[in-house]
Amino acid sequence: MPRSPQDELDWLLAESRRARVPLYQWLGGPVRNKVRILTPMQAGTPEELRRLWPLGARAFSVPVAAGGPARRFVSDTVRRLEALRAAGGDAADFVLSCRAQLTPLQASQVARALEGFHLLWMDEPCPVRYTEGLRKLAEETAVPLGFGTAVEEPAAFLGLLRDGLGAVLRPSLPHFGVQMTRKIAALAESYYVAVAPLAGESQAWRNAALQVAGCTANFFIQELAGVPLEDGYIALEARP
Amino acid sequence: MKRRMFLTAASAPPLLAQAGPAGARPVGAQAFDGLGSKLRITAVKVFGVSISRESDRPYVFVKLETNEGLAGWGEATLEGKAGAVMACVEDFREFLIGADPMQVEHHWQSMYVHSFYRAGPVMGSAISGIDQALWDLRGKALGVPVHQVLGGALDSRGVRGYYHARAATRAELEKLRETAVRDGVSCFKTGIPGYYEWIDSHAKVKRAVAHLTMIREALGPDIDIAVDFHAKTSPAVASVLVRELEPLHLLFIEEPCPPENVEAMRRIARRTTTPIATGERLVAHYGVREIIERGVADILQTDINHTGGITALWKIGAMAELGGLSLAPHACEGPIGGIATLHVDSALPNFLVQEICGGVEPGPAEKIWEEWLGFPAMRMVAGRFPLPQKPGLGFELPDEALKRYPFNGTRPMARVFHSDGSVAAW
Structure with missing residues (x-):
């Protein structure tokens, strides 16, 4: 009988509580003892980075500023990221969050300019419906690409993987639910591709995301704002 | 008796066919009566060899002995899985005892195809060791190095x-x-x-x-x-x-x-x-x-x-x-x-x-x-x-030489982890 992701989560939590184990234990046992966290930035400025650094943040999701003059877009983006790297040093890592706001051409130009910068990945550069443009982008650039924030059908991830479009899949945990997110991760694993699920806003799903991270082999990083971190990580908790 | 003479008497009855219960032959061997050589495999020996106590890759050597005194050596070493490969070579014994070692390709096909599941590193390594030993015998019987x-x-x-x-x-x-x-x-x-x-x-x-x-x-x-x-x-x-x-x-x-x-x-x-x-x-x-x-x-x-x-x-x-x-x-x-x-x-x-x-x-x-x-x-x-x-293959190896390095059991290969405790590849 189909049930909603929320019903599924409630059931999983009830079952794991009854068994007196954390959810990650119920789902297959821990594969790691701490979870790497991606901290979203609002402005993406060095000042913001310096404010977040003492809270333990080491990996940052930087929103792309696509509104400025087109001819300066690439150089502005490179300059912003270089200023952030200068503020954080070699220990700072960045995701360029594009929110599907670029054209495939803009994405190609930015990716080419940033190859030596070592972004963790470039997130959702353009809408996934631009299949051919994205295929060209993925073949041209060595910058890892992340996709999936706007994917609604789980089977669509197979197309992304088959076409080699993503190095990171970003299924929405509240949208797909725990088991389907883990199934998407299992599919990605056979392509040597990582997952960085989206947790959404509610506390229940934010907690669930850390549980899924704890037991999923090809999990890479969890985007979460406002949690205290230790050198970029949050420890996995032992209590149910 | 010269080595080449093993091969000349193809018309003579196979030596082991007349030897009673001890002269077992592999299934299918009779199809080649009159075509092959007089050489017959009489023993399959597997040696696990640990040159150090901690070695994660004890060598697995295969020796095939024949009715004419020739012996062939091969290597089936599989890192971290020595015991499994040794057992797999043993599983192929029935394919080999009484067989004509000159039929290298035939035996390769039989071991691979008749194993049904094909491929896999354990079976691949076992076949590798046996195959090398068959080629060693083949070269020795022909009196030439294998590359020839x-x-x-x-x-x-x-x-x-x-x-x-x-x-x-x-x-x-x-x-x-x-x-x-x-x-x-x-x-x-x-x-x-x-x-x-x-x-x-x-x-x-x-x-x-x-x-x-x-x-x-x-x-x-x-x-x-x-x-x-x-x-x-x-x-x-x-x-x-x-x-x-x-x-x-x-x-x-x-x-x-x-x-x-x-x-x-x-x-x-x-x-x-x-x-x-x-x-x-x-x-x-x-x-x-x-x-x-x-x-x-x-x-x-x-x-x-x-x-x-x-x-x-x-x-x-x-x-x-x-x-x-x-x-x-x-x-x-x-x-x-x-x-x-x-x-x-x-x-x-x-x-x-x-x-x-x-x-x-x-x-x-x-x-x-x-x-x-x-x-x-x-x-x-x-x-x-x-x-x-x-x-x-170009060497002789007395069994006794290996006795100084007895098999010390299978040891796993390196197991390494990331800083969060998750499994890392090396």
């Missing part, structure tokens, strides 16, 4: 090889270059530092590139450098690295990602002009077909101890030749497989370079090999492995 039966050596100077660069600092690397120039060694292999996650950080990528740049600078432009990623990088991380390493003009980059996903490796390969090498974990010629036909890699590295012995390695060499690829076979086990590989290498026009997991200075293992075989096995002279010239 494979079409003849193409270069009388021997087989070009490489050692592993066991040097970490610039000073050590510069000393290594001096030794290499002195000894005529023209190529080394090294790895990338650390373990890698699915996506990896700026700091780790930067460190890897700096490390390899330092190695190129210290070894200079005239020594070939191969870099083994050892499949510890994902396609995402490998893509970044291969792009940045292009200016170092490496001889090849090995296993930029694990081998199960051919398309993933193809995408990495398309991001660089550096040749890509892969195949040490692949079994049989079936295992490399997709890599060849889709242009995934430039160099194949199938291992004679896992891929199915001389028979399979030669077929892979032939397929690679037709596909425009070269061969640089993996060898990181014992001396028998290494020597067997040299015979195949020498007869392949598309052979590039032969590995041996040794340093430019011989270590304890190489000394033991010399003690067993009576010559410095798998040690290069002027940058090349001398080609064995005696019949068969």
Whole structure:
């Protein structure tokens, strides 16, 4: 009988509580003892980075500023990221969050300019419906690409993987639910591709995301704002 | 009795066919009555050999004995799985006792096809050891070295090889270059530092590139450098690295990602002009077909101890030749497989370079090999492995020589982890 992701989560939590184990234990046992966290930035400025650094943040999701003059877009983006790297040093890592706001051409130009910068990945550069443009982008650039924030059908991830479009899949945990997110991760694993699920806003799903991270082999990083971190990580908790 | 005479009496009744219950023969053998030789396999012996207590790769040697006193040796060493391979060789006993060892291809087909499940490293290694021993017998019976039966050596100077660069600092690397120039060694292999996650950080990528740049600078432009990623990088991380390493003009980059996903490796390969090498974990010629036909890699590295012995390695060499690829076979086990590989290498026009997991200075293992075989096995002279010239694989090995190194059980290979405790590839 189909049930909603929320019903599924409630059931999983009830079952794991009854068994007196954390959810990650119920789902297959821990594969790691701490979870790497991606901290979203609002402005993406060095000042913001310096404010977040003492809270333990080491990996940052930087929103792309696509509104400025087109001819300066690439150089502005490179300059912003270089200023952030200068503020954080070699220990700072960045995701360029594009929110599907670029054209495939803009994405190609930015990716080419940033190859030596070592972004963790470039997130959702353009809408996934631009299949051919994205295929060209993925073949041209060595910058890892992340996709999936706007994917609604789980089977669509197979197309992304088959076409080699993503190095990171970003299924929405509240949208797909725990088991389907883990199934998407299992599919990605056979392509040597990582997952960085989206947790959404509610506390229940934010907690669930850390549980899924704890037991999923090809999990890479969890985007979460406002949690205290230790050198970029949050420890996995032992209590149910 | 001359060796060649074993083969001349094909019309005589098979020796063991008349020998009662002890003279069992493999199923299907009677179809070749009157066609084969008089040689019959009378014993299959498996030796587990631990040259140190902690070794994760005790050697597995296979010895086939015959009714005419000839014996053939092969190697079935499978790192971390010695016990399984020894058991698998035992499982093939019924395929071999009473069989005519000259029918190498027939036995290979029977072991592979009649095992139904095909491929797999345990079975591949067991077949490899038996196949090498069959070829050793074949060469000995014919009175020629194995490379002669494979079409003849193409270069009388021997087989070009490489050692592993066991040097970490610039000073050590510069000393290594001096030794290499002195000894005529023209190529080394090294790895990338650390373990890698699915996506990896700026700091780790930067460190890897700096490390390899330092190695190129210290070894200079005239020594070939191969870099083994050892499949510890994902396609995402490998893509970044291969792009940045292009200016170092490496001889090849090995296993930029694990081998199960051919398309993933193809995408990495398309991001660089550096040749890509892969195949040490692949079994049989079936295992490399997709890599060849889709242009995934430039160099194949199938291992004679896992891929199915001389028979399979030669077929892979032939397929690679037709596909425009070269061969640089993996060898990181014992001396028998290494020597067997040299015979195949020498007869392949598309052979590039032969590995041996040794340093430019011989270590304890190489000394033991010399003690067993009576010559410095798998040690290069002027940058090349001398080609064995005696019949068969080209050595004699008394069983007693191995008794000093009894089997100490299977030991697992290295198990390494990331800082969060999750499993890392090495």
